[in-house]
Amino acid sequence: MNNIDVENLSTCIIYDDICKVLNNVPFPCCLIKGKVLSLQAYNKSAARKSGDVDVLISRKNVREFENILCSHGYSCISKDRSDRILCLNSSHQIPPYRKTRAGIEIEVDINFDIFWGEYSGKRIDILAFLSDAKEIELYGCKVKALSPLKSMVQLILHHYKDINSIFLLATRKNIKQDMFKDLFYLLKNNLNDILLDRLYDISLEYEIIPYVYYMLYYTGLLFKDEILEKYITAFKTPEGEALLKCYGLNEAERREWKYDFQTRLESENLYDLIKDDLTEKDLEKITINKKVFLNE
Amino acid sequence: MNNVLDIQEKILEIINSTIEDEKIQPNQADEDLSLIGMDSTKFIKIVVTLEETFEIEVPDEKLLMTEMGTLNKMIGVVSTALGIANE
Numbered sequence: 001m002n003n004i005d006v007e008n009l010s011t012c013i014i015y016d017d018i019c020k021v022l023n024n025v026p027f028p029c030c031l032i033k034g035k036v037l038s039l040q041a042y043n044k045s046a047a048r049k050s051g052d053v054d055v056l057i058s059r060k061n062v063r064e065f066e067n068i069l070c071s072h073g074y075s076c077i078s079k080d081r082s083d084r085i086l087c088l089n090s091s092h093q094i095p096p097y098r099k100t101r102a103g104i105e106i107e108v109d110i111n112f113d114i115f116w117g118e119y120s121g122k123r124i125d126i127l128a129f130l131s132d133a134k135e136i137e138l139y140g141c142k143v144k145a146l147s148p149l150k151s152m153v154q155l156i157l158h159h160y161k162d163i164n165s166i167f168l169l170a171t172r173k174n175i176k177q178d179m180f181k182d183l184f185y186l187l188k189n190n191l192n193d194i195l196l197d198r199l200y201d202i203s204l205e206y207e208i209i210p211y212v213y214y215m216l217y218y219t220g221l222l223f224k225d226e227i228l229e230k231y232i233t234a235f236k237t238p239e240g241e242a243l244l245k246c247y248g249l250n251e252a253e254r255r256e257w258k259y260d261f262q263t264r265l266e267s268e269n270l271y272d273l274i275k276d277d278l279t280e281k282d283l284e285k286i287t288i289n290k291k292v293f294l295n296e
Numbered sequence: 297m298n299n300v301l302d303i304q305e306k307i308l309e310i311i312n313s314t315i316e317d318e319k320i321q322p323n324q325a326d327e328d329l330s331l332i333g334m335d336s337t338k339f340i341k342i343v344v345t346l347e348e349t350f351e352i353e354v355p356d357e358k359l360l361m362t363e364m365g366t367l368n369k370m371i372g373v374v375s376t377a378l379g380i381a382n383e
Contacts, residue, residue: 082340082344084359085343088356
């Protein structure tokens, strides 16, 4: 059996297990990122590698979903009440749940928001966001996925957070260029769903135009494309332009980069690029997040 | 501890012992605690102490600084968890 077969078999086992969990869920719930995104952006579930499975549910269903996971043999990597409070107040997900089946470790990330914890603007009602989720087939299992338009919104906000979070900049070695690739192909592969007007209207409603511009702009630097260029032009605002040269996820922690985008993109140690800017508060936050999310 | 005044007094004590920068008084019940030094770390400490003191579990929907950002909001959450009317 070669590596591809082994990977495929592992993924089948993971999705078979997840499907059993999701079949018992009596509230709106769908899978995001990972293999679902792979299918939507590249038409192939195996195009993207992903280790964990991300579920999006409303905050008010988190406890019930955890109980369902536990009834299927999963357990949370953290038993610490303060970790849970930290996540529910300051993050978009709670500490992961894990289970081992047939020697394969299955990790489930429970997302209850598509914004980052530090976000202070208008929140998106997740139940409404999930309302038009559609059933798709993945590794022989039927699971719910967001529409391509909402996947685009979710992906933009997720990737914006990944590139701008001080904790992630301090703990990840580099910016994954695949993030821009995912965005580009999700758009190009779903132009009938992610129409410019529709993306603009939903971004206006959610008040996220500067973040959309940020992600499209940098995607456009890596993928030259006429259609993408039209989107970038439509989303351009002074607020969006101001974000381009900054990192940090809210006004209080936002600061200007000392390095240009190319340097950041090629860096093999992003921490080196920000370490001189970090305050005592930043360092404390990084330490707490490492404990909760990386188990360090 | 079975009335709102007792609850208020205890919560005030917990807040003031956690936020050391500035003490709040009962007449500042609607004061935004983040403006007087309650950051996310102190918020966690306050919630954990409230849960231990009152033997309650704050529901997930309330585990946000916007939901428990003032003395009055904390009294409301604790009173509800204890099944006491907060008038």
